[in-house]
Amino acid sequence: MSTTQQTSVTGIPTGTWNLDPVHSSLGFAIKHSGVMTFRGDFPEFDARLADGGLVGTARVASVRVDEPNLAGHLQTPDFFDAEQFPELRFVSNSIERDGERVSIAGDLTLRGVTHAVELSGTASGPVTDGYGTQRLGLDLETTINRHDYGISWNQPLPSGEPALADDVVITANIALVQA
Amino acid sequence: MKMLAISGSLRQGSHNTDLLRGAAAAAPDGVDVELYHGLKDIPPYDADDDIPGNRPAAVDQFKAALREADAVLISTPEYNASIPGVLKNALDWASRPLAESPVRNKPVAVMSSSTGMFGGVWAAEETRKVLGALGARTLEDTVAVPKADERLANGVDAALLTELRSVIDALANAVEARAAVAA
Numbered sequence: 542m543s544t545t546q547q548t549s550v551t552g553i554p555t556g557t558w559n560l561d562p563v564h565s566s567l568g569f570a571i572k573h574s575g576v577m578t579f580r581g582d583f584p585e586f587d588a589r590l591a592d593g594g595l596v597g598t599a600r601v602a603s604v605r606v607d608e609p610n611l612a613g614h615l616q617t618p619d620f621f622d623a624e625q626f627p628e629l630r631f632v633s634n635s636i637e638r639d640g641e642r643v644s645i646a647g648d649l650t651l652r653g654v655t656h657a658v659e660l661s662g663t664a665s666g667p668v669t670d671g672y673g674t675q676r677l678g679l680d681l682e683t684t685i686n687r688h689d690y691g692i693s694w695n696q697p698l699p700s701g702e703p704a705l706a707d708d709v710v711i712t713a714n715i716a717l718v719q720a
Numbered sequence: 721m722k723m724l725a726i727s728g729s730l731r732q733g734s735h736n737t738d739l740l741r742g743a744a745a746a747a748p749d750g751v752d753v754e755l756y757h758g759l760k761d762i763p764p765y766d767a768d769d770d771i772p773g774n775r776p777a778a779v780d781q782f783k784a785a786l787r788e789a790d791a792v793l794i795s796t797p798e799y800n801a802s803i804p805g806v807l808k809n810a811l812d813w814a815s816r817p818l819a820e821s822p823v824r825n826k827p828v829a830v831m832s833s834s835t836g837m838f839g840g841v842w843a844a845e846e847t848r849k850v851l852g853a854l855g856a857r858t859l860e861d862t863v864a865v866p867k868a869d870e871r872l873a874n875g876v877d878a879a880l881l882t883e884l885r886s887v888i889d890a891l892a893n894a895v896e897a898r899a900a901v902a903a
Contacts, residue, residue, distance in 0.1 A: 609818075609819075610818050613818040613819045613855065614818070614853060614855065616855070617824065617825065617852070617854075617855035617856075618825070618852070618855070618856070618857045618858065619852040619853070619855075622857075624825045624898070624901065625897075625898070625901055694852065
């Protein structure tokens, strides 16, 4: 994975940092029925901080929710269309860090559609762990409108209101290890 | 390329079956539109029967026909503002188990006709919704024929054949796009 885009970096360590998948997660949350927050995640994902840029990918077919029929439905053309668009991808074009606060602008590609997004959150470290390895933590979040990416399935509730909200919160808790 | 054509009407003189025969006639060389005749043999869905060894032969045949097709073309009438029970019942059988549904990711187009003024568009829309739940790659391309008893009185005319051809072409394009991803 690499990016040809020019990346500006402030306060983020140089070098190459690879994902520690055991201590990382990539999730999403969406309002259901107007009041409930429904969550799911992509257990198969990767991220790499290198040459001042962050690139993250996830295997769409790995989407996990606590209901097998819904997990199956999420992979179909009604939602992520995993067959046609097997990967979601984020490529940064600027990373700004001020103390613990971090803001990462970049392009998110989902279902074959790319839009600019800004991930914001905290950066922790680097620190040296008990085995002498340098570790860096990024806890990031962004909100997208799913319709922008062609994910427009909905079902009216008895009240006439749509079951699913438009906004989806994407959360990435990324543990990186210096290569 | 093989397309399975399913009429939501069992009636001998069905306008929707006529429409599918028209689609078969409009199909270009290399596209074989095969009319499915077994819908009436499919019993009411019963989860107790939906287990290996117990599943009705008509259901196995229906699922095999779906599996062998590259795409599916449905034409449905509208009963009481919705999908005819016989069609919904067959799709319910085909939906289980969801991850193994034979229409999963398969391109499907839904057409409709009725003797009313709106051509069965609500039944077609609800059929698309059901197919989406099955995981089908449901196309928006469609033909809707209102006042079908008048419009089809002398068969499928040239203008309608052109419309049917455009739906067949859209399905064929979706099949090829799917094959390109798999390649």
